[in-house]
Amino acid sequence: MSFLSATLDRVKPSPTIAVTTMASELKAAGKDVIGLGAGEPDFDTPENIKNAGKAAIDAGKTKYTAPDGLPELKKAICAKFKRDNGLDYTPAQVSVGSGGKQILYNALMATLNPGDEVIIPAPYWVSYPDMVLLAGGEPVAVAATAANAYKLTAEQLEAAITPKTKWFIFNSPSNPTGAGYTWDELKALTDVLMRHPHVWVMSDDMYEHLVYGDFEFCTPAQVEPGLYDRTLTCNGVSKAYAMTGWRIGYAAGPEKLIAAMRKIQSQSTSNPCTISQWAAIEALNGPQDFIASNNAIFKRRRDMVVEMLNAAEGVTCPTPEGAFYVYPSIEGCIGKTSAGGTEIVDDEAFAKALLEETGVAVVFGAAFGLSPCFRVSYATSDAALKEACTRIQNFCAQLS
Template sequence: MPFLSQTLARVKPSPTVAVTQLARELAAQGKDVISLGAGEPDFDTPDNIKSAAIAAINAGKTKYTAPDGIAELKEAICAKFARENGLSYTPAQVSVSTGGKQVLYNALMATLNPGDEVIIPAPYWVSYPDMTLMAGGTPVIVDTSIDTGFKLTAAQLEAAITPDTKWLLFNSPSNPTGAGYSWDELKALTDVLLRHPHVHVMTDDMYEHLAYDGFAFCTPAEVEPQLYDRTLTVNGVSKAYAMTGWRIGYAAGPEPLIAAMRKVQSQSTTNPCSISQWAAVEALNGPQDFLAERAAAFLRRRDLVVSALNEAPGIACPVPEGAFYVYPSIAGCLGKTSAGGAHIANDEDFATALLNETGVAVVFGAAFGLSPHFRISYATSDEALAEACRRIRVFCEGLRA
């Protein structure tokens, strides 16, 4: 319609949200659907965190707060960064928002001018390029590959930087691949950034606590302290603490940037939910022992899914270092026809036919900027994963040239 924003015309709805909603609708119609599209832990929020929220309600802590977070939560975030990442921040360097997505959005809105470039390695979380576009910037997509473990190399980063580059937007462990950068791999990237002082780093560390096989999480400002004043370190309670619906994300960075992000938030949503903030205080300050227990469960599920998918003809599934996703290649399935008569020309065709013929909902790789792949979230029960993988294998076995 002519009165709609031209900027909005450049932006796509979130494909992961669309797949999850379609799966819900099919299930509501009585169809047997296994949804592997949502990046959401199936575990419940821990009881101590829920109790803290109830206590906050009973204590009347239900009013407006400071736009970007209560002092108690900012203190807890500073303590978390010091304890787990060796990073020293003051509360004035911390911003709390309605989920990690708003943190990223606020930062991009606060910093991008027309012509500013944001380097985004692909595959990427679906919202990175579209948020960049909404903020008036230009996404610069750098393709990685399954051969390099879906990791950006120092040479690729060097080649992508121009005088107009403002941000490197970086995610480890990654959604959608689960790829995690080691200390040495990150150091190679930070060495490049040291040569380009006009480039800042926005690091999405949401899957920090979901790391496997001895992989040691690290974050850019920790690896290279000289980048401290050029780095916005983003995290949240959604994934590790199973608090997706509570909507609390946070970041720490240079005080002028945090102040600018506060200005954006003060004119959009204002403060995050007060009750969720008090729950997040308990999440960060309370017992952390369950994190290892849940990571062990995700590791078991990862191994189940990787093993099963690699038995399906035409699929090659690498082993991710973290998060709760796998990103298998379907290169061996292209050009074939399914048992139901669907021609598989690309990964969207594959995902559509898989859902229609087997009831398994996955997200096609083009949504994340790199084909031919699809993403599975293994943040669901072992039984559902085993059955879904069985259906995928049968589907692939039915493909014909």
């Protein structure tokens, strides 16, 4: 009889963390490695936000808070939802967790029963299916292919819904593809959801502010107010405010759901880091102008990476609307052999050979539920990106 829980057999470790760890180990061993796996901005946390954290320490604001967040932070979150999304929430409808991941996990743990299904468009963030499995549910992946710019269609959503469907997880702009849904594209999906009142919506808006060109972000409860009472709108300060390590995520939704999530959190981690909460208040209430400046840099990098990857033999790279990822297809590389003798049977073999032979670390597409592709994070310097894309071009050119 195994000492470990059988639940662990249902899940796997995060592949993105595995790639980042492998790249770090190779780098520590003296290898020339360029890591394009990490999903975090390379910008520093803005000074005003860091200063707010320091001020909280100096003022002795270092004690426990309510399990799911400071009243002051919940107030700032309500103001953010009203300002940015036209959504009205009260503090009693808000939950704050130790990162966006905890928020999603709490909601799934609080609502899923064995046999409950959760629809997840693929490519998906690697943690969605495993969190559903940990919570006892069944993930139902629906492929949103490159042919439709990695976006789910209304027809696909309609076909995936069954009497067992409890949640639809929606992520725009997307990790890993960067695909962002327009108002009309999202309205087509919400029209389907309005016909199925037993299905709840979990909207992961973590990349809300990282959008480019004339693309305008929107979120389900904003597009279809009729979904307000069964939508959990999730966000956080990690990406737009370059605060990944501060670990603050938040969500707003119906009070009964928020209360259930609070119960889960009160018996697991309890409150998120107090210092980080005070810093997050400054992030949400303070100046927002640096976001546009950062986005201009991200857009420049995106355009360079897309152009260079499309110049690689066998690679096709769509231009995403947001986030800081691209998700190129390597269909033209499958079946070939690398200069080092590795047969490219799938995207995992491609990524492994690429790392071993060129020192470029990417995450293979199977980790995100759609192959044959790989994910590049362009949240690193222009010079590193240019060198990495040149190495990818050379690697592909030498496939035979």
